[in-house]
């Protein structure tokens with residue numbers, strides 16, 4: 001473990017997670033106050049002369065504007081917003097700034113907020129102010145929750161871009177894909193997942209094809225999604241199980257799971273790795289790529305792929321960052337990290353070595369902005385959501401695994417001890433959690449892992465669908481819903 | 495560089511190298527229970543002894559560094575006798591379960607007893623000393639088979655950090671480790687590293703002997719770390735999973751989901767046929783019926799009336815073709831659940 005080899009560890013989390021016990025500094029901040037905490041750390045770094053002035057001068061711009069906003073975020077002011085002791089903010093800032101190399105690792109706790117994009121910018125500010133970018137073991141490292149989120153983005157499973165983030169509104173890129181695919185392409189970027197459901201309700205989108213996703217359990221405000229799915233003229237779902245979403249479909253297509261097909265996944269460090277078929281799919285199930293190819297050919301598109309290797313070759317031809325990657329190299333060399341522009345390129349273990357993609361790193365002044373919904377008299381507690389170790393996402397795989405579901409068969413909503421005492425809730429009691437959008441019934445786990453006023457649930461269990469409660473207010477830029485903060489009330493049922 | 499002689503051959507190695515590493519470099523095999531790459535060295539099992547210099551002193555090679563001009567022998571009657579004695583002591587307490595033990599064929603105790611001719615075992619007075627522990631749903635612990643190498647302990651402390659296993663009485667009278675269920679996170683790394691059959695995944699019981707298993711390297715289906723896994727397959731079934739020690743991402747490490755959460759593959763709830771909704775019910779259909787129906791409906795939807803949700807769990811190739819299809823039909827409404 002890195003910690004044992006002498007590394008220092010700073011943990012910031014609303015919950016006292018296991019890692020917190022190893023931490024040199026643990027900052028248990030109120031949910032939804034990330035930007036304030038980050039600004040507070042930057043404030044200390046600047047005030048105490050710990051900033052990397054050379055890096056700021058040579059590699060960045062916009063420092064002054066950022067610094068003037070951060071001025072008011074003194075540790076004491078930030079303590080008032082976040083609940084983290086001013087002394088801990090100072091200690092964390094010093095530890096981070098004085099380290100030779102310091103990396104920041106984060107996941108949805110940063111992004112699933114209405115100011116998620118701002119929080120990511122604030123993290124970048126913190127890294128740039130100390131020059132912790134473009135060298136090994138440093139930087140800003142978002143950890144991906146699903147095994148091929150990176151790859152899905154790289155492959156253009158995003159409304160505005162083809163593979164490798166080439167814009168659909170970019171004339172040259174579009175011309176290249178039109179030529180390669182032999183079709184005319186739409187120049188207007190499409191809608192994001194969350195916007196799609198609104199558009200369905202407006203009657204604009206009529207047909208939805210879902211491959212391997214279960215939005216009926218994973219999206220904020222499920223009731224809204226359910227309404228949208230019912231409004232569709234035609235819904236196709238391709239999956240390995242009859243998920244909640246698939247059960248609503250007009251046609252369900254049986255897909256092969258990871259062990260039943262070959263291809264590549266791209267991990268969170270941009271490493272493209274081989275996935276190898278070990279067994280046959282059950283019954284008539286087929287690999288996704290086979291199903292899509294068959295369907296394209298029914299539509300007269302005339303696709304010819306003998307196997308995943310053919311598809312990958314086409315990807316590499318059309319995608320500069322993947323151009324140097326091939327199945328032969330992946331078999332011989334193991335994974336390769338993009339950008340890998342040519343066959344003799346060794347791949348890129350870390351980005352931004354000498355320059356940022358936009359040239360100079362841009363500081364963005366970020367003001368703290370409270371969550372869209374804060375606790376009040378009627379809904380006095382904050383609900384924050386996430387996962388537990390034994391399950392994954394909407395549970396469609398892990399809940400079908402005997403050992404995992406035997407060990408953790410049901411949701412245990414974490415409620416703080418003092419809140420529980422006040423409400424007469426004991427460990428294992430059945431409780432009702434309600435928000436402005438709905439209610440769920442669930443077993444309570446009384447704990448001190450969450451602070452008073454905060455409760456925690458996962459989204460693994462369809463019996464207690466937490467996203468009935470969550471707020472679907474979006475971050476204006478990333479369109480990510482605020483799954484990490486909403487106001488709820490608790491009652492004991494039995 | 496330090497130069498030394500092993501079995502009469504000269505070799506040059508870096509100063510910090512151990513005798514065991516230097517011997518391996520020359521291709522000489524030295525048995526060991528208690529050392530493994532990436533873990534601290536304790537030199538306690540006694541299997542890796544070699545003779546150094548003319549004095550013939552027996553030394554543990556796994557944690558003795560090389561010295562300039564050292565003369566080392568890795569095989570001699572004296573060395574073999576010492577190794578046989580270690581094995582004799584171990585097998586005296588070891589149940590003769592090889593007929594059904596899941597480790598059979600990949601067990602170091604078996605391999606070394608075979609190699610050094612430890613046979614004619616007398617089991618007449620044998621009694622199991624420790625109770626079988628199968629309280630958790632992931633793996634069984636049978637400490638009667640333990641060789642007290644401590645690899646599980648060091649894996650749990652040094653790699654996982656959970657510190658859920660510890661040896662009892664470390665030292666000359668060491669006892670098998672005890673296991674603290676409440677701090678264990680069931681990563682299963684102790685199971686993978688155990689050189690004998692003391693720790694056995696429950697899912698593989700009775701599903702195939704080690705030599706029957708086909709081993710296929712792939713990537714974990716769960717989170718974005720992208721750990722390398724080795725799937726062990728018999729009769730078109732994945733019966734066991736271990737971390738891929740050759741993966742640069744996880745070097746054999748795993749979490750509970752990657753290690754034990756693969757049996758969803760054979761869940762009876764898997765979809766095995768296309769389904770079409772008829773009179774409100776989803777009923778089985780052929781591929782041709784299902785795809786023809788979808789093609790007809792996709793053709794009716796004009797451009798942006800169509801939207802697609804791709805998958806952060808499908809492969810790059812799957813996702814590439816998916817967005818190619820939706821875009822080829824005139825719509826850029828393609829996304830996946832990255833934001834959620």
Ligand code: SF4
Pocket residue numbers: 646649650654656657658659673677678679680681682683684685
């Ligand atoms: S399963 Fe993992 S956490 Fe549990 S004892 Fe083994 S190594 Fe330690």
Ligand code: SF4
Pocket residue numbers: 639640641642643644645646647670671684687688689690692693
């Ligand atoms: S259980 Fe296995 S790994 Fe642990 S000490 Fe015993 S033999 Fe070694």
